Amino acid sequence: MKLARIGAPGQERPAASTDGLTWYDIADLIGDLNGPTLETALPTITAALAAHTLPVTEPTRFGPPVAGIGKIICIGLNYRDHAAETGATPPSEPILFLKTPDTVVGPDDTVLVPRKSVKTDWEVELAVVIGATARYLESEEEAAACIAGYAISHDVSEREFQIERGGQWDKGKNCETFNPLGPWLVTADEVPDPQALGLRLSVNGTTMQDGTTADMIFGVTHLVHYLSQFMVLRPGDVINTGTPAGVALGRPDHPYLRAGDVVELEIDGLGRQRQTFGQA
Structure with a gap:
């Protein structure tokens, strides 16, 4: 699975993909891609991708894939x-x-x-x-x-x-x-x-x-x-x-x-x- 944050600087929304071509918006599912979601939400994202219930999003600008980096x-x-x-x-x-x-x-x-x-x-x-x-x-x-x-x-x-x-x-x-x-x-x-x-x-x-x-x-x-x-x-x-x-x-x-x-x-x-x- 590939995880990204897509959008203008400061306005990125988290997205997930299985092939790097089609991206799905996961903001309503997890909020953002950060430490807490990386620790707990990967199974939830995987299940949602498999269920084909997520909305498709267009990959405009890719921001840093992780928000709130500690160090x-x-x-x-x-x-x-x-x-x-x-x-x-x-x-x-x-x-x-x-x-x-x-x-x-x-x-x-x-x-x-x-x-x-x-x-x-x-x-x-x-x-x-x-x-x-x-x-x-x-x-x-x-x-x-x-x-x-x-x-x-x-x-x-x-x-x-x-x-x-x-x-x-x-x-x-x-x-x-x-x-x-x-x-x-x-x-x-x-x-x-x-x-x-x-x-x-x-x-x-x-x-x-x-x-x-x-x-x-x-x-x-x-x-x-x-x-x-x-x-x-x-x-x-x-x-x-x-x-x-x-x-x-x-x-x-x-x-x-x-x-x-x-x-x-x-x-x-x-x-x-x-x-x-x-x-x-």
Whole structure:
């Protein structure tokens, strides 16, 4: 099942689909797609789709597929080839940083290059959306049961702010519009192996990233289990699981992003994103 939020910014209505082509409005059924509904309402949505009682809705604009995100936990240097291209030693434990939920925009919304930015970079990532509270989990099997589903996340980064301006990475990760998410959430039952997904990203039609989640240093269930030892993961929280090689930081011969650039992203089975970059 695919879950989305369709409509103008701030006016999105939740929708569900079995094929990604025909979408059904589920606002009267659940209210909105957020943590509480991801935790309790998935069987209700599935039953309503099977009963063919839901009204069809036209997919105009796709917004972020989850509303009311509590926190976005990001994993740095989680692909072997990405660590190699940046000259970093692969970490022995996951590297964590946070993005604020107000960085999240729709998958095809404009992304703004920050003022004074000279190193705005791209990062296609698999996003894990939590569907049940994860607190001090004892196994990766328990972790798998806490996952509602998966989506495409674009972890846009400003490398000068992130690396060259002192302090932590947060300055280069939390600029306005720096986390397009969607177009939809694919429920976990439709992704039998999250470690076998191809990820691709192009800039102005040229492929920059072409990787696979099999190259992750720390897999999806390991990350959920690991994070639950340090913080409570709640329904609706998002984990950005890292990016494969091919970012601008690892391509000294390629320019960073500028206003007017078009970035397209896709992950096997999870849809596509397309953003035109603008100037803040």
